[in-house]
Amino acid sequence: MSRLLLSVMGAFAEFERSLLKERQREGIAIAKKAGVYRGRRPSxxxxxxxxxxxxxxxxxxxxxxxxxxxxSRETLYQYAPVKAENLVGN
Known part of the structure; x- marks a missing residue:
C-alpha cells in the first residue's frame, strides 16, 4: 500500500512539474514577443x-x-575555441 501511495505522489509531482515548465515556456515566449526577455548578458x-x-x-x-x-576557462573556450589542427596527435 505504501509503494502505491508513493508512486501516486510521484506521478502527481511529475505532472505538476511539467505544468510548471510549460507555464514558464509560455511566459518566456510572451516576454520575448514584448522585447523584455533578452537572455544573459555576454561576459x-x-x-x-x-x-x-x-x-x-x-x-x-x-x-x-x-x-x-x-x-572561467570554459567561457574563454567559447570565445576562442580550440582548432583541430592545434590538437596533439592529429
Whole structure:
C-alpha cells in the first residue's frame, strides 16, 4: 500500500512539474514577443573577445587569460575555441 501511495505522489509531482515548465515556456515566449526577455548578458565586450582571440593565437595560455579577464576557462573556450589542427596527435 505504501509503494502505491508513493508512486501516486510521484506521478502527481511529475505532472505538476511539467505544468510548471510549460507555464514558464509560455511566459518566456510572451516576454520575448514584448522585447523584455533578452537572455544573459555576454561576459566580454566584442573588443575584449577579439583581444583574447589574438592573444590565444600568439600563444598565451588560456588559463592565464581567463584569470586576467576574470572569466572561467570554459567561457574563454567559447570565445576562442580550440582548432583541430592545434590538437596533439592529429
Amino acid at each position: 566580454l565586450k566584442p573588443d575584449q573577445a577579439n583581444e583574447i582571440r589574438l592573444r590565444v593565437a600568439n600563444g598565451e595560455t588560456r588559463a592565464g587569460l581567463a584569470r586576467e579577464f576574470k572569466i
